Amino acid sequence: MTEPTPRSPDHAIDPLFHTRRSPRAFTGEAVPEAELMRMIEAARWSPSAYNAQPWRFLYALRGDRHWDLFLDLLVPGNQRWAKDTGALLFLVSSVNMKVGDELKPSASHSFDAGAASLAFQLQAIRQGWHAHGMAGFDRDRAMTALNVPEHHRIEAAYAVGRMTPPAELPEEQRAREAPNGRRPITDFTFAGGFPAQG
Amino acid sequence: MTEPTPRSPDHAIDPLFHTRRSPRAFTGEAVPEAELMRMIEAARWSPSAYNAQPWRFLYALRGDRHWDLFLDLLVPGNQRWAKDTGALLFLVSSVNMKVGDELKPSASHSFDAGAASLAFQLQAIRQGWHAHGMAGFDRDRAMTALNVPEHHRIEAAYAVGRMTPPAELPEEQRAREAPNGRRPITDFTFAGGFPAQG
Numbered sequence: 001m002t003e004p005t006p007r008s009p010d011h012a013i014d015p016l017f018h019t020r021r022s023p024r025a026f027t028g029e030a031v032p033e034a035e036l037m038r039m040i041e042a043a044r045w046s047p048s049a050y051n052a053q054p055w056r057f058l059y060a061l062r063g064d065r066h067w068d069l070f071l072d073l074l075v076p077g078n079q080r081w082a083k084d085t086g087a088l089l090f091l092v093s094s095v096n097m098k099v100g101d102e103l104k105p106s107a108s109h110s111f112d113a114g115a116a117s118l119a120f121q122l123q124a125i126r127q128g129w130h131a132h133g134m135a136g137f138d139r140d141r142a143m144t145a146l147n148v149p150e151h152h153r154i155e156a157a158y159a160v161g162r163m164t165p166p167a168e169l170p171e172e173q174r175a176r177e178a179p180n181g182r183r184p185i186t187d188f189t190f191a192g193g194f195p196a197q198g
Numbered sequence: 199m200t201e202p203t204p205r206s207p208d209h210a211i212d213p214l215f216h217t218r219r220s221p222r223a224f225t226g227e228a229v230p231e232a233e234l235m236r237m238i239e240a241a242r243w244s245p246s247a248y249n250a251q252p253w254r255f256l257y258a259l260r261g262d263r264h265w266d267l268f269l270d271l272l273v274p275g276n277q278r279w280a281k282d283t284g285a286l287l288f289l290v291s292s293v294n295m296k297v298g299d300e301l302k303p304s305a306s307h308s309f310d311a312g313a314a315s316l317a318f319q320l321q322a323i324r325q326g327w328h329a330h331g332m333a334g335f336d337r338d339r340a341m342t343a344l345n346v347p348e349h350h351r352i353e354a355a356y357a358v359g360r361m362t363p364p365a366e367l368p369e370e371q372r373a374r375e376a377p378n379g380r381r382p383i384t385d386f387t388f389a390g391g392f393p394a395q396g
Binding site: 007009010011012013014017018020022034037038040041042044045046047049050051053055056057058059060061064065066069092107108110111112113114115116117118119121122123126133135145146147148149152155156180182183185188189190191192193194195196197 | 205207208209210211212215216218220232235236238239240242243244245247248249251253254255256257258259262263264267290305306308309310311312313314315316317319320321324331333343344345346347350353354378380381383386387388389390391392393394395
């Protein structure tokens with residue numbers, strides 16, 4: 001059976017990039033800590049301005065003493081499916097960076113953390129897991145509950161787990177779980193500067 | 199000959215992640231437009247909050263009518279090596295996103311553009327090129343020269359080209375070109391929240 005998918009690249013790329021997706025149907029399988037560390041290892045090698053490495057990872061493994069708190073920090077709509085994943089994470093960036101001996105505000109801490117987040121998600125795919133990023137969490141409560149220091153920003157939450165194969169889902173849920181599409185390159189890529197505003 | 203490198207991962211990952219690096223020694227080879235589009239295609243499939251896809255790519259190909267302008271927008275220290283690359287880009291993010299029919303400020307436009315930037319750089323590696331990200335460019339002048347609309351932010355510049363094999367570099371330059379290291383995972387990864395501040 002062919003999965004219904006709008007994911008046909010217009011230019012030849014490593015399938016890793018369009019295989020990555022954000023499912024909401026997971027099997028409930030736990031993610032072993034050693035598996036999670038491999039995903040974070042991939043993030044570790046990401047580029048950052050001045051090699052400042054502004055990313056920080058906070059994690060809970062299914063059933064450990066942090067799991068209930070992490071799950072509770074998500075909005076109810078995310079809790080509903082994230083409860084069946086095997087690890088929950090918050091990705092935080094450090095707003096300041098050391099330049100020589102001085103601490104200076106970084107202009108790219110969010111951008112650099114975003115790069116690390118993709119490495120994390122792609123390596124998850126390589127290991128047979130899926131990571132689903134979330135903006136839907138209680139940011140203020142998370143800052144306190146996770147003891148996030150000042151001059152740090154919570155960028156995103158992630159749920160990592162084993163995706164339920166679409167073929168095993170009921171018809172209606174399978175349709176809902178079809179991966180989303182993208183606008184064509186020509187919409188957002190320009191030779192030279194931006195075209196004149198019409 | 200073994201290249202001197204501090205790049206030994208502590209956990210098993212796809213070599214793609216630590217093969218990506220930011221060289222400053224390039225051969226001068228031009229990047230064909232079709233090759234560049236494949237790199238941007240990889241970026242296209244990146245995740246973003248509400249699938250807003252806030253990334254925008256502006257590019258110049260070596261020798262085309264935009265090349266001199268793009269090169270001139272870099273700080274002199276970057277011009278020195280970027281002149282030997284085959285494509286120059288500015289990655290811009292759109293600060294607002296459409297939610298339904300409304301335009302709202304995105305909390306993650308930089309973060310999401312950062313994810314796209316890594317896909318771009320990793321796909322470049324897959325194709326045998328290297329992309330080097332830069333924070334060193336004249337931001338104000340670039341906003342005007344590249345006709346960047348309001349509510350957009352220039353996140354980074356990239357130079358893409360064919361890396362000169364380290365073995366072909368003079369000893370001194372080879373040492374300078376050794377890829378940089380990373381702090382260990384245990385420095386930035388925590389089970390549960392951040393540790394108490396000491």
